[in-house]
Amino acid sequence: MDIQLKRGLLEACVLAELDKGDSYGYQIVKDLSGVVEISESTLYPILKRLEASECLRVFSVEHNGRLRRYYRITETGRKKIKEFLNEWEEVTNVYAFISGINKGGQQS
Amino acid sequence: MTKREFLDKLRLEIRNLPYDEVEKTITYYEEMISDRMEDGATEAEAVASLGTSESIARDLQANQPFSAIIKRKVNDYKSKRSPESTALIIVLLVVLFPFWFPVLMSALGVIVSFFAAIGAIIIALWAISVSIGIGGIALIIASTFGFASSYIPTGFFSIGIGIALIGLAIIAIIGSFYATKGIIKLLELFIHAIKKLFVRRAHA
Numbered sequence: 001m002d003i004q005l006k007r008g009l010l011e012a013c014v015l016a017e018l019d020k021g022d023s024y025g026y027q028i029v030k031d032l033s034g035v036v037e038i039s040e041s042t043l044y045p046i047l048k049r050l051e052a053s054e055c056l057r058v059f060s061v062e063h064n065g066r067l068r069r070y071y072r073i074t075e076t077g078r079k080k081i082k083e084f085l086n087e088w089e090e091v092t093n094v095y096a097f098i099s100g101i102n103k104g105g106q107q108s
Numbered sequence: 109m110t111k112r113e114f115l116d117k118l119r120l121e122i123r124n125l126p127y128d129e130v131e132k133t134i135t136y137y138e139e140m141i142s143d144r145m146e147d148g149a150t151e152a153e154a155v156a157s158l159g160t161s162e163s164i165a166r167d168l169q170a171n172q173p174f175s176a177i178i179k180r181k182v183n184d185y186k187s188k189r190s191p192e193s194t195a196l197i198i199v200l201l202v203v204l205f206p207f208w209f210p211v212l213m214s215a216l217g218v219i220v221s222f223f224a225a226i227g228a229i230i231i232a233l234w235a236i237s238v239s240i241g242i243g244g245i246a247l248i249i250a251s252t253f254g255f256a257s258s259y260i261p262t263g264f265f266s267i268g269i270g271i272a273l274i275g276l277a278i279i280a281i282i283g284s285f286y287a288t289k290g291i292i293k294l295l296e297l298f299i300h301a302i303k304k305l306f307v308r309r310a311h312a
Contacts (some may be wrong), residue, residue: 025136026143040140040157041164044133046169064146104183 010038012045012084018056018073019081025069038070047071056082111141114155121165124183125172129294133168170300170305177306204246230288244273 013032023031023041032038042097048054055077060067109117115134122130136157144154158164169177186194201208247270254263 024139024143026140026147039159040137041159041167044136045167048132064142066139066142067142069135 005044007036008084009036012052012081013038014050015055015073015081015084018071019078020077022070022072024071028071050077053080067102071072109152111138112149113142114158114161118164120163121161122168125168129168137164166304166307169303175238177303202211226291230284230291231282233287235280237277237284238274241281243275244270244275244277246270247273256270 003107013036014028017028017031025040026049028093029038029040029043040078050071051058052072053076056071056073059070059072062068118129118137119134122133125133140158141154145151149157156226173254209222247266251263251266251270254260254266
């Protein structure tokens with residue numbers, strides 16, 4: 001898959017996951033691994049970017065005598081999900097158009 | 109490998125990133141290993157699942173902007189030099205100006221001409237495609253003179269060739285479009301490769 005496309009998809013996946021409730025790194029990887037290919041190392045730069053663009057906030061919670069970093073979605077992050085869904089409505093229209101043309105091409 | 113060993117190694121690999129960046133990265137991977145171990149993995153398994161510290165460091169470095177990579181190189185260099193040797197280098201730079209200046213200029217010239225050549229290829233592709241199309245249109249217009257002066261076969265001949273040329277132009281324009289996209293993509297890969305080169309040399 002195209003790198004830029006994958007990056008955008010992963011960002012939206014992480015935001016959607018956080019929209020269900022606060023979460024932490026390992027939990028996010030576990031929950032998303034059923035949906036999309038993701039590892040701890042790919043998640044890290046995505047969390048960094050989302051934090052920099054103020055789509056999420058980071059806070060620490062004590063857990064088993066250590067600090068765990070939790071991520072919480074912001075209003076900007078929710079807006080970003082909506083933007084993503086609107087954009088993909090367009091993409092699915094284009095997809096339908098492209099696959100329609102391909103079918104026409106095969107018939108002739 | 110134990111968690112401690114892995115984190116120490118990673119810290120060493122990314123030591124030239126900004127300080128808070130290093131701390132954040134270490135905290136993140138430390139948490140990941142602890143969480144995996146709590147989930148039932150052994151320490152060695154948890155560490156192994158993250159990939160090698162080298163590849164993590166390389167990705168982090170390559171994601172830095174080009175300017176940051178260069179700045180870090182310069183800082184690395186500065187911190188390794190004593191003030192005396194810096195003064196010596198400045199004196200040498202001034203004295204040897206007639207030697208290195210032409211070399212620098214020609215290096216810049218090579219870079220500029222490289223991009224100019226690629227730009228020229230793209231412009232040439234489009235110019236050829238468009239001019240074929242213009243030629244076709246001109247021939248169709250010219251055919252009316254053929255009809256007017258009652259050289260009917262010449263008129264049909266011109267129209268035929270004109271339509272063929274316009275068809276060719278459409279194909280050529282589509283080709284140019286994809287060629288332009290391809291060239292730009294190659295350039296991006298090329299610049300990324302250069303960035304990686306700088307990053308890798310930092311570890312050599």
